[in-house]
Amino acid sequence: MNPLPGAAEPLVLRNASIITFDETRPRASAIALQGGKITAIGSDAEVPPIPGVRELDLKGACVIPGFNDTHAHMEREGLKHQRPSLAEARSVADIIEVIRNLAASTPPGQWIVTMPAGRPPFFFDGVASLAEKRLPNRYAIDKAAPDHPVYIPGVFGNWGKPPGHSALNSRALALNGIDANSEPRLSGLEIEKDARGEPTGIIVERNNRPTVEFDLLPAVPRFGFAERIEGVRLSQRLYNAKGTTSIYEGHGSAAETISVYRKLWELGELTVRTGLVVSPSWSDLAEARRIMRDWLATARGAGLGDPWLRVSGIHVAYGGDPEVAHCARAHLPDTGWSGFVEQAVTPADFREASFLAAEFDLRLHTIVGDKLHEIVPVLEAVDARFPLRPRRWVIEHIGRARQSDIEALARLGVLVTTIPTYYLWKGGEKYLDDPDGGDLVVPHRRLLNAGIPLAIATDNIPYDPFFTLWVTCAREERTSGRVIGIDQQLGVEEALRLFTVNGARLTFDESWKGPLKPGFAADLAVLSDDPTALPVAEIRNLRCGLTIVGGRIVHDDMLTPGARR
Template sequence: MFENAKIWTFDRERPTAQAIAIEGNVIVAVGDRDAVRDTAPDAERIDLQGACVIPGFNDTHAHMEREGLKTLRPSLAGAKSVGDILARIREAAAIIPPGEWIVTMPAGTPPFFFDGVSSLAERRLPNRHELDAAAPDHPVYIQGVFGNWGKPPGHSGLNSRGLELNNIGPDTRPRVGGVKIEVDAQGIPTGIIVEHNNRPTVEFDILPAVPRFGFADRLEGIRRSQRLYNAKGTTSIYEGHGSAAETISAYRRLWELNELTIRAGLVLSPSWNDLTEARRIMRDWLATARGSGLGDRWLRVSGIHIAYGGDPVVACCARAHLPDTGWSGFVEQAVSPSDFREACFLAAEFDLRLHTIVGDQLHEIVPVLRAVNERHPIAERRWVIEHIGRARPEDIRALKELGIYVTTISTYYLWKGGSKYLNEADGGNGVVPHRAILDAGIPLAIATDNIPYDPFFTLWTTCAREERSTGRVIGPDQRLDAHTALELFTAAGAALTFDEGWKGRLKPGFAADLAVLSDDPTTLPPAELKDLSCLLTIVDGRIVHDVR
């Protein structure tokens, strides 16, 4: 029993409480101290000394598998010069057996790496010859930044052995645009490759010899990710962007081993090549993902993600390396508007919940949803629209009429990428319009997108809506108060996995998933939300994080 707390339950019948009792993996009582003591007289009593308690965060666009992977490679964080990087390479060479690859994280300051090579005194990576001297017996690869974390360009670096193993020479030409192999005055590659694509393609396109994340890496990555997410108060995730077969297999294995400490809702990321193959796969192989899917309270797979748009060359390069998906964890897709329309009809025909990222193209997606709905009513199917950028009022109304669920990424569109919305005619009120979506009565949940994975940062961007470089507010009328944002980040996401009847709120009979915070978000100015921390996390009645 936890008492002397300020508890936000997000239960309409009892929105606040001072005490909560847990028996096994469920909540048995919530209320004032004396009432809860009477209900659970023999419970161990823990005085939280006025701390704030909320339901555990449900990160509904988490990309959780990535975070732990970042810790598997040597970090260059804090390196201020080429010499600092070479020192890190020498340290790795002293540990890694000769002949094996040394692969590091990018230059710059994590988690965003915005500063990249500009953080180095020379404003460049070491060239091939400098890396040769630091690790003469190893191939070396300094990876470029994954654009979803920060911003392009990304700078990659290889030594001579790394270039040779990948057959990079004066005549090498990347298939994907936006990639430049730097050369010296004689036309010989220097070892530096610069990529301007948001989703890096260089490894898939021209670096086939660079080691990939194997299945064991992905297992360990998720194990580490869980600890990191638990430490932020996260108890559930939903991967609406879709998960490739290898990613789902890693989660399934951890489920078999009883090692999950995060409840995971996954969506399929398909690898079909055309609509004929899509129909056959949906008809013959995806029965377990139909409707609410298949799974239990720890792991559930439901629905598919179908992209709208994409670069066919990028998709081709990436798919050639399956089951490896690099950092993404999903299968790269390139879907034309006409193919997207037909795929949506197929998804409805075979009762597969659609998930799609719309960005600024919601106005192009809505007519497709309307057409599908005329043949296959979708209002009760919980189809999900994700990553909304601009949204017109008439399209928001359409989403309500169609019974669509929405998840948004305020950090991606407002803070990290908000510069393109600074001069909107309506002041940005049509960009990630949280208030308008809620006022329309549309089920809404917010998420981190792993940029970063810290939910308190996302709370801040949702409530403040400030663009990164200028601090200007985008869409002041769409700002949310912290209490509303908390509900969207905790209780609201349960409906995406059809679990709203047993998790997401702090009420008797619900899962004992909760977080104890360093302060009450509802009492803080928006600027201080990102400085919050989690003191204690409980999942399924078990403590998984405790720094009290």
């Protein structure tokens, strides 16, 4: 184990409303922490004072196990804060003023790269948030920053929705070799040109995950290793501040991303327990076999690691655009905002890769969307030769499902993670007219009734677990407020269990992490209110006042004198 700097301070928390998720004692009011573990829990009378140990009176505050975000993309959040924001800009003039100020403080010749137009975290409004409904063109930006290349990127589609609008000035266009004769190689991109056929500096992207930088903008600065290290450092503080104590990156992590976490682990700087999955970069099945056989032994089975960092299994995509994958891979180790390697896998190759993964005892993770019915037959065929139940394969991002496929997952012993915000709130519009009212869209109740091990996650859209908790319980589509699949709504305590203790199975850690019970990890969050006692609509307004990981306080917004309450 690579512990956090400084010993965990022994603590006793009293006068609390503790939701334990321990069936032998579901509720408690006091908990003792020592040596990174829970040593006692019960009523205030049942947890006696410990000589020399500090006691904290929580004044009735609610304590829960820390959130385990099982599709977190934590490597991404901190990077957003490394680029200047345009969130307050409401006109072209506002953006020009931001660029002018940046130019005044940036050495001549250096790049100026901002965040997209629009309001975070979703950027749904994009250029529509501006009075002119457009970005400034190259000539307007030239006047504000004549000595700098400038790039205003379009939105990353996983946060908001396409199209994304990028803007570059003349220096930036020249450095990227974009002129009147330039045309994108990839579909979904458009270089806007004026009546003379000259680029205006505006590029429109209609792809969900942006390809513009990989295709057209090789000169734009990338996030390097140092930036990614600092990004995760900040991400951890942000996730800790929401009560998140563990993450699992089932979508897979590129080698560069794994290296970032490994470095922070080596430095003893992890404050979020991290489970990673390999995002492979093989180009064909022959290479896949060699890599699985010769290079991924450390990711087999439960993988290798300790309570702070573990790597196990691989992510293999189902589908994808071959041209996009080829273009993106040419820029490795840079992965843009994604953090994983773009893949394009045909159904036939997915089937073969699944058999190879089973042969070499590598847990398979795949995102299914609305195509679970195409994946299940592959899993059943693999199971006939290599029983899947003990291997804990993972199906992610379930959109629309069929009852027969849900029952098949239960028979196979496959684990499931869902992204409620992605399919119900953010992208639920396409399911509003389903004949069954959306009963089979992200069907949490059906999955639980089938006995499937289930966990929910944020997908970093946004990273706030309270928002995802609200979506899971309310299931409201964002543009209409209509409920998708009313019978699939979960109670708050049910949803909270999926978001805290259930994720431990994904990292084979359920014997020591999750419920608040003696001998288990001292990973917990102190909330502003008891979510189980609130109206569902108020859940998204919850705050976390205190987060403890391994017995160490990693976020304090309630105990330190002067801290905001």
